[in-house]
Amino acid sequence: MGPIDQGVLGAVTMVCGTRPELIKLAPLIRLIGTNATVVYTGQHYDTAMYHRIRQDIGRPGRFHELNVGGGRRGAQLGAAVAAVDEVLAQHPTRAVIVQGDTTSALAGALAANANDVPLVHVEAGLRSFDRAMPEEHNRVAIDHLADLCCAPTPLNRTNLLAESVPEERIAITGNTVVEALVAALPGRDAEAGVLASHRLERDGYVLATIHRPENVDDPVTLETILRELNRLPLPVVLPLHPRTAKRVSGFGLTSLLIRLRVVEPQAYPAFLALARCAAVVVSDSGGIQEEVSVLKRPVVVVRRSTERPEIEGTFGTLVPPGPRMGTEVLRWLEDVPGHRERLEQIPSPYGTGSPSVRIAAALRHLVGGEPVHGALSLESPGREPAVVPPPASRRPAARVPHSNSSS
Incomplete structure (x- = not known):
């Protein structure tokens, strides 16, 4: 385009x-x-x-x-x-x-x-x-x-x-995550190269990302999440967000990273390869909740609430930090090929x-x-028509007033 x-x-x-x-x-x-x-x-x-x-x-x-x-x-x-x-x-x-x-x-x-x-x-x-x-x-x-x-x-x-x-x-x-993802998604050869560089096999690992303040700014919550990741039966690949890395060090939790496969934040295509080939994703990211619906992978969302309920019950499950993390991951791991086949048939809500x-x-x-x-006319054949608002005044009636004063 x-x-x-x-x-x-x-x-x-x-x-x-x-x-x-x-x-x-x-x-x-x-x-x-x-x-x-x-x-x-x-x-x-x-x-x-x-x-x-x-x-x-x-x-x-x-x-x-x-x-x-x-x-x-x-x-x-x-x-x-x-x-x-x-x-x-x-x-x-x-x-x-x-x-x-x-x-x-x-x-x-x-x-x-x-x-x-x-x-x-x-x-x-x-x-x-x-x-x-x-x-x-x-x-x-x-x-x-x-x-x-x-x-x-x-x-x-x-x-x-x-x-x-x-x-x-x-x-x-x-x-727009839909077209951004499709444009960045690597081919199968490049995907295989990403897996090989991390010594991973398709469906043989869990991908985790944790960075939200509610999860990493409290030492008890962060320790709980890391311990639950350590208990999972598959290798856990953890691209470590700078905020998370700082908190892990500051809270003295570095020892809980030893058993995890900690990697630097990945370029977008490499991250998509890791997500597409993971048995399950564990994350507190909003964007990943959208991406898994395109990649057809399951995600365990570790948060107290989500603004993306459209994937709940299909691609994702919302759980608080704690034992339910492991319970939900194990549920997805019971039949990885079966879940792959089922999710492939579900359209992305986005x-x-x-x-x-x-x-x-x-x-x-x-x-x-x-x-x-x-x-x-810019759309290619087969694309959905644009849904746009009817003509309206340039300035909305409910515009919030502003002032140059400091009051």
């Missing part, structure tokens, strides 16, 4: 700061081409992770690195808003696009609002209904600031309508085809570009 006509949308700015955001925005970056400006806040500040992030995306017209880095959430958010605001002041844009529910996404939304620039939220309408989750606050705030909410699923649209988000501001687009084309079609409505039928 090549870039769209550069005159259609004009300059569009995408604000992000983590690897998952860039991976999911990559199809849209490629579609918009050189008119896409990427503002990378540096929320993921680990050097190795950053270089892998840059390998995972296409070539936008501009790439701004803000180097906000880590730190306390409030300070990080404030620094990111100020830095993005400066970029928007220097480089006019027709719309700001943010993805997901990170601190960087909220910073982009607030900066767009402060500059009176139309805001597009990709992956809108996800709700865990868990107010203890910082991301829940972020995603709710972004959705209510957004001029266009790109909802991956009908359930996400229902969530938005329940919060009185106007129907004309919502488009059901599917999730759509097919090209969600990025649908997002671009809806974006044209927002910025007053080509009519929607012009966007539909």
Whole structure:
């Protein structure tokens, strides 16, 4: 899929700061081409992770690195808003696009609002209904600031309508993870090479990723998770997130990594190879819950709540840290070939085809570009039609007012 006509949308700015955001925005970056400006806040500040992030995306017209880095959430958010605001002041844009529910996404939304620039939220309408989750606050705030909410699923649209988000501001687009994954998925030879490099066999290991604050910032919870992983009957491959590595060391839990196959964070294609060939995945990641539905693998979701209930009971099971982790993994291990065959027949709830084309079609409505039928011609035969909102005023009626005053 090549870039769209550069005159259609004009300059569009995408604000992000983590690897998952860039991976999911990559199809849209490629579609918009050189008119896409990427503002990378540096929320993921680990050097190795950053270089892998840059390998995972296409070539936008501009790439701004803000180097906000880590730190306390409030300070990080404030620094990111100020830095993005400066970029928007220097480089006019027709719309700001943010993805997901990170601190960087909220910073982009607030900066767009402060500059009176139309805001597009990709992956809108996800709700865990868990107010203890910082991301829940972020995603709710972004959705209510957004001029266009790109909802991956009908359930996400229902969530938005329940919060009185106007129907004309919502488009059901599917999730861009579908096309990002398909584009990055390695061939069988490359996949075999990844397995060989880690001395693994297909269906002969468990893949685990743990990084969420609720799981790694508390020493008791983190120790519980690591001990449960150590009890599993298959080798456990653990790509160690920088946050997790720091907590393991700080809490004196390094000995619990000895029996696990700890590896560095993987490039996206290599990670997909590991996930596709795993007997089961254990994770607290939101994105992995989506990816397994495309890869047709089971996941045990280690969290107190999830904003992606669409996979519950099919591809995933939600469990709290503790003994149920092992119970659910063992259930999936009882018949790995049978589960593979069954999951292959279940469609992903996150759509097919090209969600990025649908997002671009809806974006044209927002910025007053080509009519929607012009966007539909970009889709190849067999792809699902775009679901876009009807024409609406450029500024939403419920726009949150802003002021230059400090009060």
